[in-house]
Amino acid sequence: MTWTPSPMPSATPNSPTPRIVLGVAGGIAAYKAVELLRLLREKGYHVAPVLTPDATRFVGLVTFSALASEPARTSLYGDPTTPIPHTYLGSNASLIVVAPATAHLIARYAMGLADDLLTATLLATRAPVLLCPAMHTEMWVQPSVQENLATLRRRGVLVLEPEVGPLAGGDVGTGRLPQPEKIAALIEKIVEGYRGALSGVRVLISAGGTREAIDPVRVLSNRSSGRQGYALADAACRMGATVTLVSTVERSLNLDTVSAIEVVPVESAAEMHEAMMKRALESECVIMAAAVADFAPRASSEKLKKRDGVPELHLERTPDILADLVAQRANGQIIVGFAAETTDVLANALEKLRDKDVDLLVVNDVAAPGVGFEHATNEVLLLSRHEEPERVSLRSKEAVAWEILARVAALLPQGAQ
Numbered sequence: 001m002t003w004t005p006s007p008m009p010s011a012t013p014n015s016p017t018p019r020i021v022l023g024v025a026g027g028i029a030a031y032k033a034v035e036l037l038r039l040l041r042e043k044g045y046h047v048a049p050v051l052t053p054d055a056t057r058f059v060g061l062v063t064f065s066a067l068a069s070e071p072a073r074t075s076l077y078g079d080p081t082t083p084i085p086h087t088y089l090g091s092n093a094s095l096i097v098v099a100p101a102t103a104h105l106i107a108r109y110a111m112g113l114a115d116d117l118l119t120a121t122l123l124a125t126r127a128p129v130l131l132c133p134a135m136h137t138e139m140w141v142q143p144s145v146q147e148n149l150a151t152l153r154r155r156g157v158l159v160l161e162p163e164v165g166p167l168a169g170g171d172v173g174t175g176r177l178p179q180p181e182k183i184a185a186l187i188e189k190i191v192e193g194y195r196g197a198l199s200g201v202r203v204l205i206s207a208g209g210t211r212e213a214i215d216p217v218r219v220l221s222n223r224s225s226g227r228q229g230y231a232l233a234d235a236a237c238r239m240g241a242t243v244t245l246v247s248t249v250e251r252s253l254n255l256d257t258v259s260a261i262e263v264v265p266v267e268s269a270a271e272m273h274e275a276m277m278k279r280a281l282e283s284e285c286v287i288m289a290a291a292v293a294d295f296a297p298r299a300s301s302e303k304l305k306k307r308d309g310v311p312e313l314h315l316e317r318t319p320d321i322l323a324d325l326v327a328q329r330a331n332g333q334i335i336v337g338f339a340a341e342t343t344d345v346l347a348n349a350l351e352k353l354r355d356k357d358v359d360l361l362v363v364n365d366v367a368a369p370g371v372g373f374e375h376a377t378n379e380v381l382l383l384s385r386h387e388e389p390e391r392v393s394l395r396s397k398e399a400v401a402w403e404i405l406a407r408v409a410a411l412l413p414q415g416a417q
């Protein structure tokens with residue numbers, strides 16, 4: 001498995017209820033998914049089942065609907081209450097599990113096809129995904145199946161290997177879906193591994209690119225989308241933290257975290273500085289994920305007119321928020337900085353870690369493909385004073401957020417959680 005949940009303390013009653021999408025593909029082992037659903041509901045999770053059309057040849061939607069938290073779905077179309085079901089399911093999931101995952105489902109997912117509700121949901125999510133393949137041994141050992149799984153693993157998808165045992169054709173071999181209890185226990189480990197890890201911790205996060213006014217209508221800004229900062233806020237909230245997000249952008253938060261996260265809208269570096277400094281003293285962890293302008297013009301109070309010619313912008317340094325946060329750091333407070341590098345990444349980043357005196361530096365190699373401002377994915381190096389640098393390979397910004405916060409939880413003084 002490539003995505004490991006942090007081995008942290010168990011859940012608190014205040015953490016939001018995990019929302020699990022239970023995908024079921026068309027294989028004989030689909031009958032075990034009914035028991036899995038029951039076990040997940042027993043653990044108190046919100047479970048939304050999604051069956052492929054072929055799965056309904058093996059098991060009935062009615063059974064799933066009766067046991068689940070919301071009606072079982074099989075189609076992208078025809079539900080007037082949820083007109084875009086794949087994005088609703090995908091964006092609100094804490095985890096998507098596919099049990100059983102057939103060879104066909106795995107191939108479609110690896111190819112990026114979205115020809116039914118389940119595959120569309122898999123593409124529309126940034127939540128961790130756990131596949132539980134089940135099929136005949138001959139199919140399981142096919143290079144095509146193994147290569148598709150290798151591709152998905154590389155992208156951060158978790159795979160629970162099938163077991164050896166009697167198969168539906170009467171033969172014995174690898175391909176059996178593990179017992180529902182075993183799958184449910186793994187799901188619990190993934191979900192509870194992060195739930196509660198930051199329980200009782202107040203986390204202050206900045207997000208987005210600052211906008212520096214030139215005049216009442218024009219700004220100097222950058223391409224930051226705020227996505228990594230929002231992903232951090234969402235993940236921290238799910239880990240039990242009390243979260244304040246100081247942001248220059250407005251993005252949607254998930255159903256289960258939206259009411260718990262306090263969002264403080266700001267625009268300029270100066271406004272962000274004020275908002276962060278005011279709240280930092282009452283936070284055990286501060287994360288500067290925002291792309292703050294280093295320079296800003298002195299804003300004109302009136303709109304600059306074309307007829308007055310091309311204006312010359314005189315830029316001045318903005319406050320260095322991170323430096324000021326470090327200067328007033330409270331005892332035991334964890335401060336996380338971000339760094340964007342393009343050359344000599346490790347050497348430059350190690351120097352920055354020392355200079356900035358932060359507890360954790362998240363380094364983006366912005367020259368690498370799929371990394372940084374305009375991408376949904378990220379690949380980072382995590383640097384802290386007494387630990388070896390840790391590379392978090394390319395994955396969704398949400399999955400990167402879990403890794404960063406797992407490190408934060410490990411750095412917090414014992415008893416802070």
Ligand code: CTP
Nearest residue numbers: 288290292293294319320321322337338339340
């Ligand atoms: N940052 C800040 N205030 C600023 C500028 C940046 O708090 N006015 C924070 C960012 O939020 C981020 C880190 O500092 O956490 C980014 O630093 P970076 O721009 O990589 O480093 P610099 O020291 O500005 O170095 P460089 O010359 O490489 O830009």
